[in-house]
Amino acid sequence: MRIVIDMQGAQSTGSRHRGIGRYTMALVQEIVRNRGDHEVILAVNGYFSDSIEPIRTAFDKLLPLENIQVWNTVTPTAKAETDNDWRRHAGELLREAFLAGLKPDVVLVSSLFEGLTDNAVTSIAQFTRDFPTAVILYDLIPLIHHEIYLENPVVKAYYSEKIEFLRQADLWLAISESSRQEGISHLGLSRDWSVNISTDADGHFRKVPVSAEAESELRKKYGLYHPFVMYTGGIDHRKNIEGLIRSYAKLPKKLRSSQQLAIVCSIQAENRRNLEALARKCGLEEDELILTGFVTEEDLVRLYNLCHLFVFPSWHEGFGLPALEAMRCGAPVIGANTSSLPEVIGLPEALFDPHSDDDFARLMERALNDEDFRARLVKHGKHQAMKFSWAESARRAIEQMERLVAHQKSQSTNSVPDRRLKLAYISPLPPERSGIADYSAELLPELARHYDIEVVVVQDNVTDEWINANCPIRTVQYFTDNASSYDRVLYQFGNSAFHQHMFELLGTHPGVVVLHDFYLSGISHYMEAHAIEPAFWTKELYHAHGYAAFHDRYHSKDEVDVIWKYPCSLSVVQNSLGVIAHSQNSLRLAKRWYGDNGDNWAVIPHMRDPHVNKDRALARQALGLGVDDFVVCSFGMLGPTKLNHRLLEAWLNSRLGADKNCHLVFVGENHPGTYGVELLETIRNHRAEKNIRITGWADLDLFRNYLAAADMGVQLRTLSRGETSGTVLDCMCHSLATIVNANGSMADLNEQAVWMLSDEFSDEQLITALETLWQDGDKRQSLGKRAREVILEDHDPRYCAGQYQDAIENFYKSAQNGLPGLLPAIAKKSATAQPDTELIALSSHLADCFPLRPQKKQLLLDVSGLIGNRKNTAIRNTLREWLINPPGNYRIEPVYASGENEYRYARHFSAGLMGCPEHCLQDEPIEFAVGDIFFVLDVPQSVQTMHSDFYQTLRVRGVMIQCLVDDASGIQRLQNLGGDATLFLEEILGGRVF
The missing domain is CATH 3.40.50 (Rossmann fold)
Structure with missing residues (x-):
């Protein structure tokens, strides 16, 4: 499970240095420590740049550097500005698209109610619902006490919008049972998906020794010359500070004379004047009430340790963290009997009615006078505080997110579009002399079950009867002029001149790419050498492989060596919406060459039509082969990478080469260069010459005749360039026992369905395989039967076409949640044209947030x-x-x-x-x-x-x-x-x- 956490709760101006910021950092650190096999990625807002280094430092030993991802957006300013709506909405959409691009299983929002007074940006389901969202629910105080907190219409509108976002979440992780119940009762949140994960105090809040010298200095600093009753937690209407002062004033004067009331927190000048006036009105002497103002964290811990009594009179808290902090420091604690405080303090006799000054005063007096009661409070606090744990809160959060992800997966269904989607299919087609053309002819009838297909070609004619009858045939110009009318685009990419037009098309009209050959260096070089695109190969060498390849291009003795060395397919991978390959080998090559982790790839087995219509006897008759002839075939164009010379040498040195009934046939066009000449020379110089043949280019009928007539297939490879051998699958489809070596994609074949040699096999190993399968009919039959079963199970065209649809739709769904879908969504949010400065800033942020992938x-x-x-x-x-x-x-x-x-x-x-x-x-x-x-x-x-x-x-x-x-x-x-x-x-x- 990949958990992406929005860290703005630890970044924003309003929360970073307050309770939400501390809660965010502490909880997330424990989630990371307890993540197990899960992956955690932190998403940080680049606008709050001064907060990013502290976050990186805090997680330095816990997460890899790349697991902290920065996003940038157009920056909203004050929410009161009417022309600010476009920035804010654009920012919300960009943030959600960025999160979707991290491919989360779940997103955890550390603080949703951000952005009123700064440039924090939060939203839920405004752009995508592609991932479930969990939210930390602190409290609903402004909603419940709206008459106090939502008087300002700007604040009310902001808060109301966030409440609607909150309702869109899938999981609410409350910091207390009280907050959980608020969500259920006031917003109707699901009981099943509202969970109390509780909280904890930071580790430095603990019982610490305070030397006499340090205590004296601290008391002098704040004017605390007597035992003191302490409160901390901020000055706010709900905090009930006025009630605290009034209740304290009700204590017997003699008791007060030996005590001081210390309100320990930052305080504005106006609030200070008001509270001091109230104290005088209630009869308190000047030194009885101490308003410390801001205190350092170190001083706060010491004051907790030194206080005679800690009181927390708030009417309403999400949790009430100061009460827990005080208990951790060994202070006797009493508090209000409202909202979350009873579950924090956990002792009924330590609670009072915050709306009754008399009840409050009575409990304070008891705690100050009754030593046994105070001792009981301290002892209870020590045990109560042990019930709270960041590790436990993190464990609960992870457990609930796991439950949510499992639930979402169980509920997910592949939605059926309300209309058939229109797909542009860009590929060479028959009669072009391309294996991809033949492949497309087999795929299209099955893919047409899922899409309305129009084929886009650069050839003069198409000879396939089904395609002509069922698919409109379009030119590249027609496709370019009408690109917006297509819902989906599928490119069949290979390393030959048949695909030269696709590079430019893919750059301007992105679609899903089927990468039949991972190496596209041959076609890249062809386009440069024939001036189709100036310096195309050179630029791609640099772009895909850096200066080393660029240097080799100009300093190698033979350009062919450079063509063979470097794949030159990075631009195609980057410009695609997703890549379909036919074997895991292509993913391994993408990882090796480009550092690609395969997130945007799908592996669909190379398709093969399982119907075998050729009669063996008729095929042999057509080929001039006898009933007793033993025929070994190797299919496909001949060349050094096919190791045809190795097969020929092994054959000539085996017992098959000396048997007049054994025939070796290379079904394909011979290599046009020296390699082909040497093969022919070797054959001519051997006594078995009449039993060895190279057919030359084999049309479909000849090709199928040999498949039907053969007894065994041999398909060898070296220097694999990411291609998938369709001819191996043809052999398997025809139930031929087939010898292969574990090179490239052939290493991924089912070893129970082929005779698998090692990649670097010896001549003796190949001879043994040939002779064993020649002599052992049962072995041949067993291998052939299992090979046929594998084709039926994994390579059936209808099955593969279904996988095609799944892959295409998943890629397009991801694209709609990314940059291709984001741009029109942002455009819709703007009622008027935006200034160039706004658009330039937006484009810069988009480039930052959505770089080309993969990239080393x-x-x-x-x-x-x-x-x-x-x-x-x-x-x-x-x-x-x-x-x-x-x-x-x-x-x-x-x-x-x-x-x-x-x-x-x-x-x-x-x-x-x-x-x-x-x-x-x-x-x-x-x-x-x-x-x-x-x-x-x-x-x-x-x-x-x-x-x-x-x-x-x-x-x-x-x-x-x-x-x-x-x-x-x-x-x-x-x-x-x-x-x-x-x-x-x-x-x-x-x-x-x-």
């Missing part, structure tokens, strides 16, 4: 002092080494200051440093995110000081800042490491260079 962490190297300065040879050589050989988990990006608060990527400088052309890449403003490192490399101290505000912005966003003071220290560091740039880089990443 960056090591941002400030090279401002190196640009135009060729003297620092050691640092420049080190930087060049870092660019060419970066660490696998970080992207090295030199940057430079282009203004007082702006940095740009130093792409021209970096390209020149590596001896590459500088014109391909542009120096754009930098982007940064939590977990990045900003390293100030050889920048004068004066320049660093100039950019201190920018550095603070980086820190707020979770970027670690490190620096070298000057060039001399940098050179010395390198010398100490023997000039080893790699060790120097490891020190930076390990946080050891400052």
Whole structure:
């Protein structure tokens, strides 16, 4: 379960330094400590930048840095401004979209009633109900006492709106049973989903020794020269301070003469004058009432420990934390018998009627005069205080959120749209010589059960009869002109020229991508080499893989090596609404190359039509094969990655190669280069030549004839590039015992359904597999039967089409809860056009909150002092080494200051440093995110000081800042490491260079 916690209760101006702020920090820390297998992410409002570092520090040892996520929004100002509604509503929508983007199972709102006097933003279900929401319910005091607290119409409107948000929550975690009952009785909240999780006092509220010297100094500081009756908790109408003074004045004068009444809290000047006037009116002497004003936390703990009696006369509390704090410090405590205080104090005889000065005075007098009663209060308080625990409150909160998530999942159903959705299907189609074209022809009839489909193609004609009869065929221009008429867009992406038009389309019209080939470097290179898109491959190498790939592009002896090395598919992954792959191998590659955690991926088995219509005998007759012939087939275009030469060599060295009835057939087009020539030469030079054949391009009929005629299949791979072998599935579908090796996606095949060799198999292992399956008919039959069962279970087109619909709808649902859905929602909130300044600010915050994903962490190297300065040879050589050989988990990006608060990527400088052309890449403003490192490399101290505000912005966003003071220290560091740039880089990443 992923728990996302809105931390504004510990950030806002009104709550951060008060009880709600302390409650938020203490409870959330315990939730994190007791999270078990759950993941916790803290969402913090970037506007309250001064609160973010303390939060990071508090959770430094408890959570990874990236689990504290910062969001920014347009900042509302005073709520009374009529033109402020757009900002406020936009902020609410942005916040909810940001939370949805964290993919929570549940969101916990630490304090909903925020934002009246500052830029806190809270709401529930204004943009999305994609996640259940739990809210901490402190109290409903303003609602219950509305005549006191809601006289101001602005405050009333604000509070009423928050109450409606509160009703939209799914779970209410009350800080006391009293607050729980208030929610049930005054708002009609569900009894089942309103839960008392209670609270606790901070650990520093405890019995502590106070030396005579410290006590004397403290008493002198506040004018407390006698035993004193203490109250703390704020000055507010409901706190009943006037009743406290009146009741205290009713004590016998002799008793009062030996005591003082200390009201320990901040107090405004007007309140001070009023309370002092009341005390004089009630006959209290000047030194009988002490109004301390603000006291430090340390002094507060000591005063709790020293007081003769602690009283808490409030009419209404959500919990009444000071009473618990006082008990923890060993003070005798009495309090009002209203709201939550009876459950906090837990002793009926320690309670009084706060509306009766006489009752209050009587209990005070008893507590001051009766030593046995006071001792009983102290003893009871010690045991009562042990009933409250942050760990227990956190345990209850987690337990209830678990219950909520389980309930939501049990209630969730896939909603059926009120109309059939219209889907644009973008793919090559038959007669194009593409496996993806054939795949689409099989998928479309089943997918049409779920959508009204129009196909978008760039070919002259489509030959598939079903597609022509059932799907309107559209050009790319038609699709572009009518894109808004489609509800869904599905791209079938592969690594061939058939897909060149899709890159631009995907960038302007995002949709779901089916990534048949994780490596798109072949088509990327093709588009650049044929001037379809200038420098397309070069830019994608840099974008997807950084400067190392950019360097290789210009310094490798053979471009083919670079094409094979780098996938170049990051832009497609980032621009998609979601990616569908056919095996877990693609997810492994995405993790390896891009740091992608797979949140926006779905794995749907490669589809295969289970109907086998070819008759074996007729197929053999058509192919000129005899009844006694044993036929081994390898299907697909031939090439080095298919290891056709390994199969050929093993065959020739096995007993099958010497048997006149054994035939080896490569069903596919031969490699056009040297590899294909060498295969033909090997075959011609062997006595078994007549039993080995390469068919050349096989049309569908020939292909199916060999599938029907074969006795066994062999499909081998090396250097997998993320593709899924459809031909393996074809073999399995036709019940062929098939030999494979555990390379790429084939490693994910069911090992009970194929003969699985190791990835790096030996010739002897392949020969053994060939000979065993040739001789063991039962083994062949068993493998073939299980293979067919796997196809029927997992690869049936109708089953796969259902998974397609689920994946597409889930991706679009996530998109609607993200940036694609947020922009029109914000637009609807504005009755009039907004100024450019507002829109620019909004776009900046959107970019911060919704960066392209996935993205590796960056090591941002400030090279401002190196640009135009060729003297620092050691640092420049080190930087060049870092660019060419970066660490696998970080992207090295030199940057430079282009203004007082702006940095740009130093792409021209970096390209020149590596001896590459500088014109391909542009120096754009930098982007940064939590977990990045900003390293100030050889920048004068004066320049660093100039950019201190920018550095603070980086820190707020979770970027670690490190620096070298000057060039001399940098050179010395390198010398100490023997000039080893790699060790120097490891020190930076390990946080050891400052």
